[in-house]
Amino acid sequence: MDAGDGLRVVAERPNSRATMKDVARVAGVGVGTVSRVVNGKSNVSEESIAAVNAAIERLGFRRNDSARMLKTGATASIGLLVEDVADPFFSLLNRSVEEEVLRRDSVLLTASSDKDPNRARKMILTFCARRVDGLVITLPEGGDEEYLRAELDAGTSMVFVDRPPRELDVDTVIVDNRGGARTGVEHLIGYGHRRIACFTDRPDLYTASERIAGYREALEEAGIPFDPELVFSSATTREPVDEPLGRMLASDDPPTAVFAGNNRTSINVIGALRIHNTSLAIVGFDDFELADVVVPGITVVAQDPKAMGQIAMRMLYKRLDGDVSPSQTVTLNTRLIVRGSGELSRDAVLAAR
Amino acid sequence: MDAGDGLRVVAERPNSRATMKDVARVAGVGVGTVSRVVNGKSNVSEESIAAVNAAIERLGFRRNDSARMLKTGATASIGLLVEDVADPFFSLLNRSVEEEVLRRDSVLLTASSDKDPNRARKMILTFCARRVDGLVITLPEGGDEEYLRAELDAGTSMVFVDRPPRELDVDTVIVDNRGGARTGVEHLIGYGHRRIACFTDRPDLYTASERIAGYREALEEAGIPFDPELVFSSATTREPVDEPLGRMLASDDPPTAVFAGNNRTSINVIGALRIHNTSLAIVGFDDFELADVVVPGITVVAQDPKAMGQIAMRMLYKRLDGDVSPSQTVTLNTRLIVRGSGELSRDAVLAAR
DNA sequence: TTGAAAGCGCTAACAT
DNA sequence: ATGTTAGCGCTTTCAA
Numbered sequence: 001m002d003a004g005d006g007l008r009v010v011a012e013r014p015n016s017r018a019t020m021k022d023v024a025r026v027a028g029v030g031v032g033t034v035s036r037v038v039n040g041k042s043n044v045s046e047e048s049i050a051a052v053n054a055a056i057e058r059l060g061f062r063r064n065d066s067a068r069m070l071k072t073g074a075t076a077s078i079g080l081l082v083e084d085v086a087d088p089f090f091s092l093l094n095r096s097v098e099e100e101v102l103r104r105d106s107v108l109l110t111a112s113s114d115k116d117p118n119r120a121r122k123m124i125l126t127f128c129a130r131r132v133d134g135l136v137i138t139l140p141e142g143g144d145e146e147y148l149r150a151e152l153d154a155g156t157s158m159v160f161v162d163r164p165p166r167e168l169d170v171d172t173v174i175v176d177n178r179g180g181a182r183t184g185v186e187h188l189i190g191y192g193h194r195r196i197a198c199f200t201d202r203p204d205l206y207t208a209s210e211r212i213a214g215y216r217e218a219l220e221e222a223g224i225p226f227d228p229e230l231v232f233s234s235a236t237t238r239e240p241v242d243e244p245l246g247r248m249l250a251s252d253d254p255p256t257a258v259f260a261g262n263n264r265t266s267i268n269v270i271g272a273l274r275i276h277n278t279s280l281a282i283v284g285f286d287d288f289e290l291a292d293v294v295v296p297g298i299t300v301v302a303q304d305p306k307a308m309g310q311i312a313m314r315m316l317y318k319r320l321d322g323d324v325s326p327s328q329t330v331t332l333n334t335r336l337i338v339r340g341s342g343e344l345s346r347d348a349v350l351a352a353r
Numbered sequence: 354m355d356a357g358d359g360l361r362v363v364a365e366r367p368n369s370r371a372t373m374k375d376v377a378r379v380a381g382v383g384v385g386t387v388s389r390v391v392n393g394k395s396n397v398s399e400e401s402i403a404a405v406n407a408a409i410e411r412l413g414f415r416r417n418d419s420a421r422m423l424k425t426g427a428t429a430s431i432g433l434l435v436e437d438v439a440d441p442f443f444s445l446l447n448r449s450v451e452e453e454v455l456r457r458d459s460v461l462l463t464a465s466s467d468k469d470p471n472r473a474r475k476m477i478l479t480f481c482a483r484r485v486d487g488l489v490i491t492l493p494e495g496g497d498e499e500y501l502r503a504e505l506d507a508g509t510s511m512v513f514v515d516r517p518p519r520e521l522d523v524d525t526v527i528v529d530n531r532g533g534a535r536t537g538v539e540h541l542i543g544y545g546h547r548r549i550a551c552f553t554d555r556p557d558l559y560t561a562s563e564r565i566a567g568y569r570e571a572l573e574e575a576g577i578p579f580d581p582e583l584v585f586s587s588a589t590t591r592e593p594v595d596e597p598l599g600r601m602l603a604s605d606d607p608p609t610a611v612f613a614g615n616n617r618t619s620i621n622v623i624g625a626l627r628i629h630n631t632s633l634a635i636v637g638f639d640d641f642e643l644a645d646v647v648v649p650g651i652t653v654v655a656q657d658p659k660a661m662g663q664i665a666m667r668m669l670y671k672r673l674d675g676d677v678s679p680s681q682t683v684t685l686n687t688r689l690i691v692r693g694s695g696e697l698s699r700d701a702v703l704a705a706r
Numbered sequence: 707t708t709g710a711a712a713g714c715g716c717t718a719a720c721a722t
Numbered sequence: 723a724t725g726t727t728a729g730c731g732c733t734t735t736c737a738a
Contacts, residue, residue, distance in 0.1 A: 016508070017507050017508075019730090019731055019732085020731065020732065021731075021732095024709095029708080029709085030708065030709040030710070031709085031710090031731090031732080031733095032708065032709060032710075032711095032733085032734080033707085033708060033709075035732070035733060035734085036707090036708090038732095039733085043707060043708090044707070044708085045707060045708090048707080048708085060503040060504075060506060060507055062478070062481050062482050062503075062504075062507070063482050063731090063732080064423070064482070064484060064730090064731055064732070065482045065483045065484070065732090066419050066422040066423040066428065066483070066484060066730090066731080066732090067423050067714090067730070067731035067732035067733085068731080068732055068733075069419040069714095069732090070417070070419040070420050070423050070714050070715065070716085070730090070731080070732075071713080071714050071731080071732050071733045071734085072714085072732085072733065072734095073714075075419065084448065085438065085444055085447050085448050085451065085463075086444040086445045086447065086448035087444075088441070088444075088642075091438055091439040091440075091441075091444040091447075092439045094438050094439065094444075094463075095437065095438050095439035095465060098438065098463070098464065098465055102464075107462050107464075107479055107480070107483065108462065108463060108464070109460050109461065109462055109463075110438075110447075110451070110461060110462075110463045111451065111455075111460075111461070112448060112451060125415070126460055127460070128415050129415050129416050129417070129418045130418045130419070130460065131417060131418070131419060150413040150415075151413075151415075153413060154370050154413055154415070155369070155370075267642060267643055267646060270643075270646050271645070271646045274646065274648070288642075288643075289441075289620060289641075289642075289643075290620055290623075290641075290642075290643045290647070292624065293620060293623050293624045293627065293643075293647065294643070294646065294647050295627070295648075372714090372715055372716085373715065373716065374715080374716095377725095382724075382725080383724060383725040383726070384715090384716080384717095384725085384726085385717085385718085385724065385725060385726075385727095386723085386724055386725075388716070388717060388718085389723090389724085392717085396723060396724090397723070397724085398723060398724085401723080401724080416715090416716080417714090417715055417716070418716095419714090419715080419716090420714070420715035420716035420717085420730090421715080421716055421717075422716090422730095423714090423715080423716075423730050423731065423732085424715080424716050424717045424718085424729080424730050425716085425717065425718095425730085426730075
């Protein structure tokens with residue numbers, strides 16, 4: 001390169017982007033002016049604007065936001081941690097959060113915890129190292145949440161969604177899991193059912209335990225004894241469901257209805273019922289695509305993940321805008337969507353046996 | 354604060370995070386040492402490590418990655434743009450990409466284009482301004498793609514998924530849409546069908562047009578005339594499907610089978626068939642949850658979004674690791690999953706009328 | 707309206 | 723093994 005002949009070879013610097021300095025040089029102005037143009041400040045002459053834009057175009061300049069973030073301290077980014085971005089519920093929440101983030105011209109960093117507290121911790125700390133402006137978190141059960149306190153103290157805003165923190169004092173958006181489950185089970189009881197099976201996720205999960213509690217409350221209120229034989233709590237994958245359902249059906253006093261604790265569970269129960277060639281009344285928690293396409297349509301207790309995301313982001317941005325009022329918990333109500341499967345009466349089920 | 358009495362008030366600097374300088378001061382070492390400890394370099398004494406870690410703990414220090422990124426030029430981040438993160442297909446792709454990103458200790462920025470070229474452009478340029486190491490892109494139809502060339506020239510690696518670029522010379526992962534569709538339609542023809550309806554997405558979309566082409570190829574090969582009356586191409590939402598399906602069914606020579614161009618379409622067609630209280634043989638493109646729970650199970654031409662994400666990331670990381678060989682296009686084969694709906698013979702359908 | 711210059715927090719080269 | 727320092731690319735005073 002510098003062959004010693006005193007000539008300075010101005011390399012094209014492949015694979016290295018032009019900086020404002022480069023643009024300034026080409027445009028024949030100072031970097032300050034370039035910065036003003038790039039950020040659309042008002043006090044720049046038309047001439048300068050034109051010259052700078054031409055240089056930008058020519059060099060393919062794109063502002064380096066790392067430098068900008070370092071300087072200004074604002075990253076215009078939000079971190080979202082959910083259980084699984086591919087889960088129908090969380091993917092809808094994801095999209096909803098994205099819309100709000102876009103509205104503020106920020107970017108969204110996403111991650112799936114896969115229900116693993118360590119993975120969650122790692123991702124959250126990574127987000128914090130990137131200095132996200134705020135965090136939307138579905139924290140998996142069973143891990144320590146103390147490490148979040150340091151982030152909170154350092155001024156990182158966060159809002160919990162889908163389940164509340166154990167100790168932390170942060171904004172939270174949840175749904176009325178217990179009340180929703182109770183409504184669903186009451187609905188079945190209203191159609192004469194007294195033997196109602198319950199298929200849910202692991203009961204150490206907040207949402208599952210709340211829904212089981214709602215199930216029990218409805219039974220109790222109706223004076224129906226709780227029978228642990230009718231509860232199965234690892235229903236999130238398909239295979240484990242067939243056997244316990246079969247056992248229940250083969251018992252002396254088989255169920256005539258089933259309450260399914262979430263969308264995956266509903267699907268698994270429907271499949272298992274198919275296997276056992278039986279039909280029971282069924283009400284599921286969570287709506288899902290195709291719930292109205294199977295016959296009969298599946299009656300569900302629906303959540304609104306879109307609203308959840310919107311509300312969470314609204315709360316978060318209020319904090320980012322300086323609100324320091326006490327933290328809030330917003331509890332969204334569920335909605336019973338009647339489609340047929342939940343309106344199969346006890347008599348009808350028994351008659352078909 | 355500085356009350357003029359010569360005393361320097363060392364404020365607690367609330368809402369402003371500790372820096373390496375702070376940590377160095379508290380630990381009684383230099384910033385270089387702090388940096389070495391934070392980054393796990395080898396040549397540091399046990400003493401220093403302990404002192405630094407204690408200070409980090411006490412101050413709640415977390416490295417500012419904006420500064421690190423500015424300095425090193427590496428952002429350890431990948432940008433993913435899909436049509437909609439809440440779509441069952443793309444959400445699975447999203448998760449798959451996330452796993453690969455996690456494996457490299459990077460973070461993932463995600464965005465939905467919502468099929469809007471302008472929104473796509475905005476998000477991609479934002480990602481570029483953040484200096485993502487690489488981009489995984491499903492570019493919406495109908496927009497200019499030239500702006501990507503500047504990014505490519507600047508050294509940003511990218512891989513297209515789900516549909517190929519029009520002009521750009523970049524790595525691409527797609528599925529054999531045409532061949533898959535042909536296989537699906539041939540399957541129906543094999544069961545005696547000669548009047549096969551086709552419900553798809555807008556034909557200006559790459560995947561839809563390829564699938565329609567596959568549909569036509571299968572017909573042609575079997576000597577079945579193509580009838581535009583049997584094709585409906587805006588089947589992505591529910592309502593528009595009912596009417597054209599009804600019209601086809603009421604015609605002189607109604608279809609006995611239907612090929613559905615994607616998962617949403619399949620669901621809509623199933624719903625519409627329910628409305629019209631008819632059953633036809635059906636094969637859909639894309640697998641979906643519940644495809645095996647409805648009766649009969651839905652026979653589908655399945656893609657593998659997980660594999661797509663893995664392969665895309667493998668290609669991307671090879672580029673990031675310095676591979677400069679010519680760009681590749683990987684075409685994944687589809688898989689026909691037989692579940693019953695596609696094996697309803699023409700005779701059976703006619704007999705039921 | 708504009709250019710010059712300080713400095714955001716970090717890494718890495720250099721000196722010790 | 724460790725402290726010091728230059729500088730990454732930007733924004734933002736400050737002075738002109």
